[in-house]
Amino acid sequence: MAQKRTIHSFFTPDPKKQRTTTNADQDETPTYSTHNTYPFPIRDLSKSITKELASLPARPGKPINDQPELDLVYFEPYIPLYLAKDLFRFLRSELPFYRVEYTIKRFGVETHIRTPRYTTVFGLDHTSLFDDDDSSIILDAKTHTRINPAEAYPRYSPRPIPQCLDALRKSTEAATNCKFNFCLVNYYASGSDSISFHSDDERFLGPEPAIASFSLGAARDFLMKHKPIPPPPDGRTAPAFKQLKLPLASGDMILMKGKTQANWLHSIPKRTGKSNQYDGGRINITFRRAMVKGGTDNYYNYNVGKGPVFRWDDTAREMKEWKTTARPSPNISPNPKSEQEEPEKAD
Ligand SMILES: O=C(O)CCC(=O)C(=O)O
Numbered sequence: 001m002a003q004k005r006t007i008h009s010f011f012t013p014d015p016k017k018q019r020t021t022t023n024a025d026q027d028e029t030p031t032y033s034t035h036n037t038y039p040f041p042i043r044d045l046s047k048s049i050t051k052e053l054a055s056l057p058a059r060p061g062k063p064i065n066d067q068p069e070l071d072l073v074y075f076e077p078y079i080p081l082y083l084a085k086d087l088f089r090f091l092r093s094e095l096p097f098y099r100v101e102y103t104i105k106r107f108g109v110e111t112h113i114r115t116p117r118y119t120t121v122f123g124l125d126h127t128s129l130f131d132d133d134d135s136s137i138i139l140d141a142k143t144h145t146r147i148n149p150a151e152a153y154p155r156y157s158p159r160p161i162p163q164c165l166d167a168l169r170k171s172t173e174a175a176t177n178c179k180f181n182f183c184l185v186n187y188y189a190s191g192s193d194s195i196s197f198h199s200d201d202e203r204f205l206g207p208e209p210a211i212a213s214f215s216l217g218a219a220r221d222f223l224m225k226h227k228p229i230p231p232p233p234d235g236r237t238a239p240a241f242k243q244l245k246l247p248l249a250s251g252d253m254i255l256m257k258g259k260t261q262a263n264w265l266h267s268i269p270k271r272t273g274k275s276n277q278y279d280g281g282r283i284n285i286t287f288r289r290a291m292v293k294g295g296t297d298n299y300y301n302y303n304v305g306k307g308p309v310f311r312w313d314d315t316a317r318e319m320k321e322w323k324t325t326a327r328p329s330p331n332i333s334p335n336p337k338s339e340q341e342e343p344e345k346a347d
């Protein structure tokens, strides 16, 4: 008879499946992705993890399309638990993060927004390419001639997707038949970090964008609700939409596509209560495809910004400001009129 598993044993990798901490991995000399825009070199995944990612998804995706204009594919999970656990720890330790603040005009009033989570982004829109042989060179995607990044991307220098995220991008492209040129990462340090209801329907993603969204670490609820619609004429009853609540677990992936972004909003609400085996920390990775230069500027502005870099401190078990003499001090607009959390993601 099969042995009964305790709750603890579900989070303790099965020895037969502990392929990510093999002797081969431990003996491997680490390699790093480097670029002049990275605040520090970003470690590459081991050969064995890279190979495993290429063989995913662990389970085929299931469509969720039983409501008007809703078009999702839910991979539950895409990354098996033992691997998701390693990948969560790896990315939390190795990526640079930011706590972006910005000012927007809301109802004619300058409002200071503090993004309620850590973020980072890598990638370049469809009009340009990093040179395969030298990623410090950016090429025009059509002519393959060199462009001047200071002219084409004056506010933020684009960052190539580091190997540790690019391996997952390649796997996701193969599994979904979609193409992605951007990777956005959110880190929710605890239940008080969140993302408010919004849709990723920015014009620079083109019509009917496909967005692949991965969860690693603590489980959090992903809520979806239909955008408000005008009341139908001549007293007819408005269609009823049900709100969705998907308790996304480590390793899960949701592909949002078709008319979803144009018609539905999604959010990760704040959560109270106990933390779990991941200290309550959760990483979200989204792969997207930006079509025009404005998309690149927008993504860096709201996910990197001009403020300080944060990096995971494994002794303190929290994100700490990462100091370097090579980087200018934070550049945050002084004396904001009011401060509040993001209302909705700005375009
Ligand atoms: O954390 C998540 O699952 C959602 C993130 C998200 O919606 C976004 O970054 O646009």
Ligand SMILES: [Fe+2]
Binding pocket: 198, 199, 200, 266
């Ligand atoms: Fe989103």
